[in-house]
Amino acid sequence: MITLYDIPSKLPGKAFSNNIFKARLAIAFKGLPFKTEWVEMCDIGPKMKALGADPTQTNPDGSPKYTLPVIYDDATGKCVSESMKIAEYLEATYPDKPSLFPFGTYAPIHLFNEYFPDVVQPGFIVFVSAFTDKLNPPTLEYIRRTREPLMGKKLEEMIPSPEEKVTLLAATKENFSKLDAIYASNGAGKMYFFGNIPSYADLILAANLIWIMLSVGMESNEWNAISNEWDGGRWGTLLKTLEKYNVNQ
Ligand SMILES: N[C@@H](CCC(=O)N[C@@H](CS)C(=O)NCC(=O)O)C(=O)O
Structure with missing residues (x-):
């Protein structure tokens, strides 16, 4: 099962971030079962570091910056950060499911x-x-x-x-x-x-x-x-x- 790490809001569906919607839609498009783990923005750094996720950016002070979306796939033990990398991971790992990059696009x-x-x-x-x-x-x-x-x-x-x-x-x-x-x-x-x-x-x-x-x-x-x-x-x-x-x- 895939875990999608997302930031909650007060909205009924909780999800609100454009970058994280990209990963959410990509997992569902592939038809893969998943669950969401909600992480307030202030907890992204410590939680993603503990999970072993890769940072995606650099903070103004030069330290690594962690962002969502991140997924953890327990079928492969892999943790993937960054929406485009997540889409590529899903395509490579689940090639028999509907294609996110049809004809290698x-x-x-x-x-x-x-x-x-x-x-x-x-x-x-x-x-x-x-x-x-x-x-x-x-x-x-x-x-x-x-x-x-x-x-x-x-x-x-x-x-x-x-x-x-x-x-x-x-x-x-x-x-x-x-x-x-x-x-x-x-x-x-x-x-x-x-x-x-x-x-x-x-x-x-x-x-x-x-x-x-x-x-x-x-x-x-x-x-x-x-x-x-x-x-x-x-x-x-x-x-x-x-x-x-x-x-x-
Ligand atoms: N290019 C990245 C952008 C990720 C990004 O900026 N995520 C925001 C949420 S929309 C974030 O986690 N920000 C944390 C922060 O600014 O500390 C991706 O598409 O995954």
């Missing part, structure tokens, strides 16, 4: 993974700042402690004004339209990055759409616009076919 999917953060970048602060009141106190306190000194301001001061939000979302919409043209180049009716075949590229997109939906609120005008109006409803339609992989176990 590793390079284009790596490219997509590098490119995608630029698509959401203008709206990033809008989306992350909306989670502040949805986080559990230990995680919120950790974010304050680690981010406020770096940014030189309080979290509350990082929340964009309603006017700024409109501008940032308009810039995000423009980026999504460029991605829409890329998807549309496959031809009419072809929903996925590789045409009719879903892959990890689409899961990267779906993970971020779920994160955006939870951030702005499923019932909000923003989510209605993003899912039903932006790019002729492409993103909402795509998410409808992939949200079944947002499994909470």
Whole structure:
């Protein structure tokens, strides 16, 4: 059984992180049974170190930094850190399950993974700042402690004004339209990055759409616009076919 380490929030499904949704969707897409172990952000370092997970980044003081997602697979005894490495591990270890990298499409999917953060970048602060009141106190306190000194301001001061939000979302919409043209180049009716075949590229997109939906609120005008109006409803339609992989176990 695979254990997925994820950060809890006050939301009903607890999960909220875009990077961790990538791993959650990838495990479910493969059809593998798994369980979630919830780790508040302040506990990621000590818990992942004790588990023997690899760090993924470096702290400002030069020490190794641990991030989630991490998985532990008791069938192989392996611990894997970092969402793309997790997808590659699942593909290599479970080749007979539905393919995350159909026809060996590793390079284009790596490219997509590098490119995608630029698509959401203008709206990033809008989306992350909306989670502040949805986080559990230990995680919120950790974010304050680690981010406020770096940014030189309080979290509350990082929340964009309603006017700024409109501008940032308009810039995000423009980026999504460029991605829409890329998807549309496959031809009419072809929903996925590789045409009719879903892959990890689409899961990267779906993970971020779920994160955006939870951030702005499923019932909000923003989510209605993003899912039903932006790019002729492409993103909402795509998410409808992939949200079944947002499994909470
Ligand atoms: N490229 C990494 C990014 C992982 C990442 O930044 N994870 C965040 C949660 S979304 C984290 O664990 N942060 C811990 C921290 O900042 O201390 C991946 O995709 O796995």
